[in-house]
Amino acid sequence: MTGSSSPQPVRVAETTTPALLVEHLAYAYPDGHQALFGVNLRVQPGERVALLGPNGAGKTTFVMHLNGVISGGSGRIEVAGMPVDKANLKEIRRRVGVVFQDPDDQLFMPTARQDVAFGPANFGLRGAELDERVRGALDAVGMGDFADRSPLHLSGGQRRRVALATVLACDPEILVLDEPSANLEPVARRELAEVLLGLDRTMLMVTHDLPYALQLCTRSVVIDDGVVVADGPTREVLADTELLAAHRLELPYGFRLD
Numbered sequence: 001m002t003g004s005s006s007p008q009p010v011r012v013a014e015t016t017t018p019a020l021l022v023e024h025l026a027y028a029y030p031d032g033h034q035a036l037f038g039v040n041l042r043v044q045p046g047e048r049v050a051l052l053g054p055n056g057a058g059k060t061t062f063v064m065h066l067n068g069v070i071s072g073g074s075g076r077i078e079v080a081g082m083p084v085d086k087a088n089l090k091e092i093r094r095r096v097g098v099v100f101q102d103p104d105d106q107l108f109m110p111t112a113r114q115d116v117a118f119g120p121a122n123f124g125l126r127g128a129e130l131d132e133r134v135r136g137a138l139d140a141v142g143m144g145d146f147a148d149r150s151p152l153h154l155s156g157g158q159r160r161r162v163a164l165a166t167v168l169a170c171d172p173e174i175l176v177l178d179e180p181s182a183n184l185e186p187v188a189r190r191e192l193a194e195v196l197l198g199l200d201r202t203m204l205m206v207t208h209d210l211p212y213a214l215q216l217c218t219r220s221v222v223i224d225d226g227v228v229v230a231d232g233p234t235r236e237v238l239a240d241t242e243l244l245a246a247h248r249l250e251l252p253y254g255f256r257l258d
């Protein structure tokens, strides 16, 4: 097995407004458990970044801050220049599209088309513009022919792609994917990777699937115990065997980086 198909880094000017800017984010849960200790992250438009780390590292706590599902910590978060705060939560939730690990959390309408229309309709789109947005999102994930099917009657991989379309239809500035390859058979996993590689979107992908991170993300950030412990090109991060061992990360047996 090799990882030779990893994408080339996106070259972006440092002066561009970042798609995501997180400064000194610290957070303790109401029970007092400190989950984040001053996380910093700057993601430029067009970057695809993997967020890696062992169970309990703080990855979910971190991404739930990005669209304001969790708030009340200290630090600063901006999405395309807009601060994440209560006053602009609706626009922030459009800008930060989160695709949950379980499509059942995202699909609840009788047809895929209705599920995909729900978000943009909620943001005010109507008529031909809404239809076009829905068609574009379903086509982008290769599900255009399934628009009138019930999500209940789709395969796991197809459901995950429709869930992705529901988020794309809102035209987010940044796409956050929570364990996109979890529980997918190899073909569905590959099909989803092809879809994701075809999207021209800033992406933040939480994953334990290190080969997927290598295939899809030019950059990887490792979080452990609520702090960023590594941030660099995915290939370099994954080649650092001491780093991986120190943070309970492991490439599949026999996987070669070259």
Ligand SMILES: Nc1ncnc2c1ncn2[C@@H]1O[C@H](COP(=O)(O)OP(=O)(O)OP(=O)(O)O)[C@@H](O)[C@H]1O
Pocket (backbone or CB within 6 Å): 029, 030, 031, 033, 034, 035, 053, 054, 055, 056, 057, 058, 059, 060, 061, 062
């Ligand atoms: N509601 C909560 N109340 C208190 N502590 C919590 C809560 N949710 C998570 N934690 C704790 O916060 C820490 C970070 O959890 P988090 O779910 O963010 O980790 P993670 O990196 O996403 O883990 P995984 O890879 O298992 O999903 C863990 O120690 C976890 O036990």
